[in-house]
Amino acid sequence: MSLRLFNTLTGQKETFVPLEPGRVRYYVCGVTVYDLCHLGHARTYVTFDVVLRHLRASGFDVTYVRNFTDVDDKIINRANKDGVHALEVSKRYIDEFYTDMDALGILRATIEPKVSGTMPEIIALIEKLVAGKNAYVVERDVYFAVDTFPGYLKLSKRNVEDLEAGARVDVDERKKNPMDFALWKSAKPGEPSWDSPWGKGRPGWHIECSAMAFRHLGESLDIHAGGRDLIFPHHENEIAQSEAASHVPFAKYWMHSGMLNIDDTKMSKSLGNFFTIREVLKDVDAEAMRMFFLTAHYRSQVSFDLAYHCPKCGALVTRQIAESLRHDACAFTKEEARRAVKFVGIDEAEKRLFYVYRTLMKCDALAASMPASEGPVLKPELLAKASSEFTEAMDDDFNTAAALSSTSALLSFANELCDKPPKPRDQSVRTAARIAAELRRGGAILGLFQGDPVKRVADRRVRLIAAKKIDTAAVDALLEERKSARTEKRFADADAVRAKLAALGVDVKDTPSGSVWDVKED
RNA sequence: GGCUCGGUACCCAAGUGGUAAGGGAGCGCUCUGCAAAAGCGUCAUUCAGCGGUUCGAAUCCGCUCCGAGCCUCCA
Structure with a gap:
C-alpha cells in the first residue's frame, strides 16, 4: 500500500x-x-x-x-x-x-x-x-495582472465572470482588471515600511x-x-x-x-463566535482536544458542540437560557454561565483518551512484572490486523478516524489480558508489552498516547478534583467511616456512606488491598 | 445570484458499486456484600426524500427538501 x-x-x-x-x-x-x-x-x-x-x-x-x-x-x-x-x-x-x-x-x-x-x-x-509583464506599477503600488496568467482560478475552479457577479470586489480604477491584487503597497504615514524600487512600502498579502x-x-x-x-x-x-x-x-x-x-x-474572528485555544484548555485536556479533532476526517467540517448547563442546579438548558443568566429560580453571572458550558465532543474524546491511558497503565504494569523474554505472543493475528488497518487508514488520505477505530479490538483485548493474565505468564507479559508498543507506535503518528500513563491519570484526577471542588478531607473521613462499617459488616451503613460520597462526585472502588476512590465520570 | 461540499442509529462518526467500521449514551449479563473498573452481548433489513442505471446502490445519474463553505480579511 x-x-x-x-x-x-x-x-x-x-x-x-x-x-x-x-x-x-x-x-x-x-x-x-x-x-x-x-x-x-x-x-x-x-x-x-x-x-x-x-x-x-x-x-x-x-x-x-x-x-x-x-x-x-x-x-x-x-x-x-x-x-x-x-x-x-x-x-x-x-x-x-x-x-x-x-x-x-x-x-x-x-x-x-x-x-x-x-x-x-x-x-x-x-x-x-x-x-516579465505579469505585474504593473501604478504610482507607488504594484499589482499582479491576472489576465497575464492563463491558469488563474484553476485551484478554486471558478471563472472571472462568476467572481465579478459576486460584485463585492473592490472597484479600483487604477487596476487593469478588478481581480488584480496588490504585490506591493506604498507606505502610509506611521506604518512600518521597507525600501523598494517603488518607494517605501510593504508586501501585499500573498x-x-x-x-x-x-x-x-x-x-x-x-x-x-x-x-x-x-x-x-x-x-x-x-x-x-x-x-x-x-x-x-x-x-x-x-x-x-x-x-x-x-x-x-x-468559527471566525469577524463573526466573534470563536473560542481561543487557551480558554478552552482551562477546562479540558489538551490531548483530548487533539483527539477530538482526529475523530473526524480532516477535510470534513467539524461542529464544535456546546452543551449549556445551569451553573446553579446543573440542569441542561438551552443556550438562550444560559445567556439570559436566569434559569427558573436560579440566577447567575456571565462568568459562571461560561464556566458551565460543556464541550461535548472533547469530553467524549477525553473519556476515550483516558481509557487508552488506563489500558496502557495496566499493560505497562503487567509487562514490568517479569523480565522481558523472547517467544510467541497471544493472538498475533489481532496485533497484525490492528497494525495493518492503522497504516492503511492513514495511507488513505490520512483517515485518522478510521485509524483510531482500528485500535479498539486491541484495547479490549489488552484489558481482558491484563485483568486475568492467562498462563503461561511470560506469554501474557510479552503480549501486554507488544500491545502497548503498538498503541504507542500508532499514537506517535497521531501525536497521541505518548504521555506517561501513570502521570497522566494522576494529573487528570487532580484536575477533576479541583474542577469539581471535591473536599478530599471530607472524602477521607467518609472513607474511614465506611471502612469501619464494612469490617463490622454493617453493609447498609456502608452503602449509605457510598451514597454520600457519590453525592460529592466520588466513586469508591473496593480492591483486595483496600478502598480507593476516584472522581465520578459524568 | 454563481461555484463547491455535505445530510449514515439517541449523539459523534468511518465507509463512495458487492450487501452498514468504531466510539459515546442506553439496556442486559459476568465479576462484586453493594458498587466501580474491565469484559461480553444488545442497539440502522437501512444510509434526507422521490425516481432512474445495474445482477447488485449509502455509494453512480436526475429532481426535490435541508444544512454549511467560498465568491471580502480568514486556519
Whole structure:
C-alpha cells in the first residue's frame, strides 16, 4: 500500500509520488500574528502536524516550512490600538502561538520564516514579475495582472465572470482588471515600511508565501497546505504569481483542511463566535482536544458542540437560557454561565483518551512484572490486523478516524489480558508489552498516547478534583467511616456512606488491598 | 445570484458499486456484600426524500427538501 491523498488541484485522491524520491517539500500557511489562536487554528495545525508525522513515519525526509505573517494591516491596527510597535505585537503573538501549539503537541516546522526576514526575496520576486509583464506599477503600488496568467482560478475552479457577479470586489480604477491584487503597497504615514524600487512600502498579502517557499524549498513544492478558506484568493494568487515567475508548477499537491463550526456557523474572528485555544484548555485536556479533532476526517467540517448547563442546579438548558443568566429560580453571572458550558465532543474524546491511558497503565504494569523474554505472543493475528488497518487508514488520505477505530479490538483485548493474565505468564507479559508498543507506535503518528500513563491519570484526577471542588478531607473521613462499617459488616451503613460520597462526585472502588476512590465520570 | 461540499442509529462518526467500521449514551449479563473498573452481548433489513442505471446502490445519474463553505480579511 502506498500513500494516497486528496489533491484540491485535481479534485481527487491521488497516489503520493514526491518530486524527488524519498524527500518531501512541505509548506503550510502559518498564522498572521496579531491575536491569540482560536480552535479553528488548532484544528488546522493539528491536521497538518499529523500529515507531517505520517510522512516521516512512512520514511520520507520531510522539509517542513510554516511561516509567520508578521507584516500585515491587522498587526498594524493592533499595534496602533495598543500603542506599541508592530514588531512587538508580532513577537508577542508568535510566543503565544508556540504556547498553544506546544500544549497541543504540534511539532515545530523545520523552517519557520517571517515576512520581515524575507524582504529582499519578496522584492526580487516582484521585480521579476514586473520585468516579465505579469505585474504593473501604478504610482507607488504594484499589482499582479491576472489576465497575464492563463491558469488563474484553476485551484478554486471558478471563472472571472462568476467572481465579478459576486460584485463585492473592490472597484479600483487604477487596476487593469478588478481581480488584480496588490504585490506591493506604498507606505502610509506611521506604518512600518521597507525600501523598494517603488518607494517605501510593504508586501501585499500573498507574495510573501511564494517568496518564502521559493527561498526555503525551491520553485516546486510537493505539498502546499492550509485551511479551506485559503483556497481563494490566497492560494489561487500564490499559484498565479509563483508560476508566472518560475514557469514551473508551484505545488504538486494542494491539501486543505475543513472548517471548524460552532453552532453550525464557521468559527471566525469577524463573526466573534470563536473560542481561543487557551480558554478552552482551562477546562479540558489538551490531548483530548487533539483527539477530538482526529475523530473526524480532516477535510470534513467539524461542529464544535456546546452543551449549556445551569451553573446553579446543573440542569441542561438551552443556550438562550444560559445567556439570559436566569434559569427558573436560579440566577447567575456571565462568568459562571461560561464556566458551565460543556464541550461535548472533547469530553467524549477525553473519556476515550483516558481509557487508552488506563489500558496502557495496566499493560505497562503487567509487562514490568517479569523480565522481558523472547517467544510467541497471544493472538498475533489481532496485533497484525490492528497494525495493518492503522497504516492503511492513514495511507488513505490520512483517515485518522478510521485509524483510531482500528485500535479498539486491541484495547479490549489488552484489558481482558491484563485483568486475568492467562498462563503461561511470560506469554501474557510479552503480549501486554507488544500491545502497548503498538498503541504507542500508532499514537506517535497521531501525536497521541505518548504521555506517561501513570502521570497522566494522576494529573487528570487532580484536575477533576479541583474542577469539581471535591473536599478530599471530607472524602477521607467518609472513607474511614465506611471502612469501619464494612469490617463490622454493617453493609447498609456502608452503602449509605457510598451514597454520600457519590453525592460529592466520588466513586469508591473496593480492591483486595483496600478502598480507593476516584472522581465520578459524568 | 454563481461555484463547491455535505445530510449514515439517541449523539459523534468511518465507509463512495458487492450487501452498514468504531466510539459515546442506553439496556442486559459476568465479576462484586453493594458498587466501580474491565469484559461480553444488545442497539440502522437501512444510509434526507422521490425516481432512474445495474445482477447488485449509502455509494453512480436526475429532481426535490435541508444544512454549511467560498465568491471580502480568514486556519
